[in-house]
Amino acid sequence: MVAVVGHCRRWLLAALFCVPTGSWAQALDIQAQGLLKGSAVLSINGTTRLLKVGQTSPEGVTLLAGTSKFARVRYQDQEFELTLSRRISSAFAPAGKAEVRLPSGERGHYWAQGAINGRSVRMMVDTGATSVALSEQNAKALGVRYTDGREGLVSTASGRAKSWYIMLDSVGVGGVVVHQVPAVVIEGNFPEMVLLGNSFLQKVDMDQEQGVLVLRSRL
Structure with missing residues (x-):
């Protein structure tokens, strides 16, 4: 050994x-x-x-x-x-549902070490984001094919930027995995981190327990 x-x-x-x-x-x-x-x-x-x-x-x-x-x-x-990554506590509920607990981190945000299309990435939970959002730089690093997506424009802190609307094969945090997740890729390096938005969050169950965000899969 x-x-x-x-x-x-x-x-x-x-x-x-x-x-x-x-x-x-x-x-x-x-x-x-x-x-x-x-x-x-x-x-x-x-x-x-x-x-x-x-x-x-x-x-x-x-x-x-x-x-x-x-x-x-x-x-x-x-x-x-x-x-x-940070420690993740994941458990099976009696009905076989996967569960992940995320403690509050920097500035009260919830951070998760997850995976996009099977590639590991750190994400920040953002309930104000319509969909999972990642920068063009992060998309390239994760091997996400985005240029075939539907093109559009989004507003950022620096003004309007080109974007691509795509469908991710899978997004997961621990054992909580959602398939076919809509996402937006934004030209450049904004946002700096991957945002775990509502296109993922609305497909799982969420609870807050004493500063801990609990995500549970749906069967």
Whole structure:
């Protein structure tokens, strides 16, 4: 194990997932300790496991994808992404719904480490945004094909800017994933961060609990 870990170029303190087994049974803790191409070193309930893509641990955790930046795992028919991000607490509700809890962050905003079309990205929750919004610069970094989208104009702090209206294959935060999400890509580098707008938020259930934003998937 030491030899394998020694070749890992990038160590990540990643997301911690608390997943009840059964209806409301003992929680399962999963934490990424090292990420490599095609494999990942995971701590599962305190036990270190080296999994290659396609392998399943004795606890029932399957590694679906592994890179130096993230690991995607599946447990009880739900998928989660472990990245170098803030801690995310994700759980299964009795009906099988995925749940993500986001504590209030900078200036009272809610930040989430999520994924767009399977690519990891940090997003800010914006209930005032009509749709998911990202800059042309961020779209290129995420490999989003936007130039085929419907062109338009949007108003920004710097004036009017060219935009493209597109459909994203998927947008996810933890195990809460929505498919076919309308989005707008804005020319240039505005907004600086990806805005998680209502084209995603209106397709999930939201609650606020003592400064924590709770997102739940809909079945």
